[in-house]
Amino acid sequence: MVRIKSVLDILAYGIALLGFVPLVAYLDMIPRFLFPAVFLFAVVAERRGRLLRGHLPTVASILFFIYYGIQLSRNNLVGPAVNFLVILLAVRLASEKGSRNYLQIYALSLFALAGSSLLNLSAVFLFYLLLLLVLIAVSLVLLTFYDRDGDTVMPRAGMVKVITVAGSMPLAALPLILLFFVILPRTQFPLWNVLNVASGAGTGLSDKVQPGAAPAVADVKNVVFRAESPPLAKNQLYWRGVVFNTLEGGSWVRSPVPTGERDFPGPGNVVVQTIFPEPGRSRYLLALNVPRQLTGIRVATSPDIVNAVMLIGRRIRYGTQSVPGAVIRTSRDIDRRFYLHLSPDLSPRLISLGRQIARRGGTDADRLALLERHFLDRKLRYSTKDMPTGTDPLGQFLFDGMPGNCEFFASTLAVLLRAADVPARLVGGYYGGDYNEVGGYYVVTEDRAHVWVEAYLDGKGWVTVDPSAWAVNFAGVGGAGERGIGHRLRMYLDSLSYFWNLTVINYDLERQMTLLNRAAGLRHLSFSGHLPLRLALFSVLPLLVAIVFWRFRAWRRVGREERLLKALFSLVKRRYGIEWPPDRGLYDLAGKLNEPRITQFVGIYGGTVYRDRKLSRDEYVQLRSLLAELRAAPH
């Protein structure tokens, strides 16, 4: 027959040794010799039943805490911590152990082992860790027996069986542990999203712009990307994705850019951003219009400043340098014929309007201004619902007063510009974004997808024109930012997800080290040098914690009834200047003050207290609100 407790003790000694041995070389003199001595004492004392009890172990722990707490400094974090851990482990071994204390020994050993990994990067760590896990697993199984009945005895064969089964559990779990903790967090592919890519659909950035394809577009609130950025003006928040340069039938598509053209942003203020796109289908990299340069990623840039990657689905990040609001210069004249091409099946009324503009305006800039005038006069409405469809959607939109979304505005303007002999193209991307002040970044969602126009004005270059801004109701569209608690909460949640991606998914050792250094560099946290100060801090701190804890306990012990009464009496004293004597009751008080709220309070309160029952939640709330009313009521 075997006693459970003796097996548990042996296991606990083994576990404690596994915590101590890897650290031995790095410990101070005190723990290095104290631990083996205490260990031997514990083994002997355990047999004779003479383990330490009472407050001695606690006092010793506190003294050592102060001793090592004083040594703690920015440059010396790990040392005192592991020394203290080993001391605590020794104290635990030498004192009497209940099931809670066994658990403490396991936890301390794990911490000590973890501490050793900070001091030493040896592969033996893995061996220690696995051994420790197996021992702890077995101990935990035995501990459940011990917890039921401390004097359990078991036949030897049964004990062997329990230990074998308990030991096989962590071994069986090993492959899963490896999968979950070693492989999964290191993948940069979101496994689930990769499998589900086909189902992603919505407004978003598409391969062509086809106004009139559907009467309404659904808004999808999925995040497209986040951009770490300083806050910018709203009219600068055009995120350039793709350029549609060819009109084919009723839709705009992307054709290869005519050779020889080479676009680049003109002068202006440079904004540097870091973009974190959510893994998705689009292979175009978004950047604040007009992007000058993308860094940190291998990217294919077209001559008309469209950036694309080959690898999709992977979680990536890249830096951008942009010149918001800049005119796009070209290295030499563009292929005007290419950018003036119109498809033959366009509405004649559009073409004739374009020709009319061409006759009235002398220069490209004049013609653009005339078109803007025309759009404004038409008082067009922006909407993503009830949009025209059919054979002549653009005509219906411009002439028949039907509302349209950005695709209608941009397509119509581009067609008119081309008809008026001004080269034009469509740019697809996103407009606007919610600035997250917590994380300092913009969140851009699918429903912010946008299309605008670039018109080539002779002598200037490609000028960005957003005809949607000429809609009569444009102010209320696309980010009439929401406010309120829900928004703030979402922002906080989103920043959590952002930092998670930043530090865990996009695991980057270098970045983590800088984070650590920054944290260590916080001036007010370091207190090197002032020994008396630290001494004071580390002796006062436990005291303060104890006082706070004690006060809290006292507060908890005081019932709700007492708290209510205290509030009532202080209120009465403040309002009526009456110090109510302890030998007079509440009903007397109510009768004397003749204040209906106090009478009601006393009625409810007395109805429970003098009926030997506790206040219900509702009654408590009611009494509180009565007190609050009394406080607020004019005297």
Place this chain on the structure above:
Amino acid sequence: MSLAKRAEILTVMETLTGRHLKGKDKAVRLSLIALLTGGHILLEDIPGLGKTTLALALANVLGLSFGRIQCTSDLLPSDITGLSVFSREESSFKFIRGPIFNSIVLVDEVNRAMPKTQSAMLEAMEERRVTVEGVTYPLSEPFLVIATQNPLEQVGTYPLPESQLDRFTIRTGIGYPPEELEKSIIAYGSIRDDIQHIEPLVSADDILTARRAVKEGVFLSDKVTNYIFAIIAATRNHPLLLSGISTRGGINMAEAARANAYLEGREHVVPEDVREVAVAVGSHRLICRPEQESVNKEELLSAILGSIPVPLV
């Protein structure tokens, strides 16, 4: 149901204090409390302040039978309980019931009766039955004795011993009416005739129902029980007192407090109820040390109440 017949009892109280017994609110209230607890009341005051008027008015308004015993030193027990008289027609002894067989019995100047008579009467009060010549007769229900005594007279009196006083649930004075009221009473004369014409407002059954409601419908919490115990314990340990309030005194105090809560329309007793009745219920049960005989027991009990904190939580 729990506070049955409260409205009727309140009407009685208002009718009495508002029309017939002006300025005797406290005595009327305490009399009703005594009635509701099934106890008896001792009115201790000088003659001519309306003790008899009070008892008469109460009997009439409650619709109960009324008997009166004027105590003298030669009053015999049989004058109270009744006695057997030989009936010539029937050739047998016939029991003639004494005044104690009424529902409301006014025992005037109870301290003038001989101890023997006193104890016979007090025994009847407690037992609620009378045994005469081997036959036991139950007394009527409800049964309320209103005894009066003049505390100032010394000659020819047999003061009730404390053990007898303990039988009264309540002892109180009536006191002089307020000045204006007394002037109007003087001006308009006695109202004894009016009282004869008071219509009964409740029946004996109503009173018994109300009594049951007081006993069963009013909750006495542990806290208030503890408070009552604290009061009687304090009287027992008081340096000026030889002996304090008995357990019966505690029971009566709790009953009276219940009745007070009933009159207030509450289904539970609060410490204020106890405080309100404590002096009337407790003071006459205190026995002072011989050297402290002159201490006013009511004031003493008030002082003791002031030293005991009210249970609030």
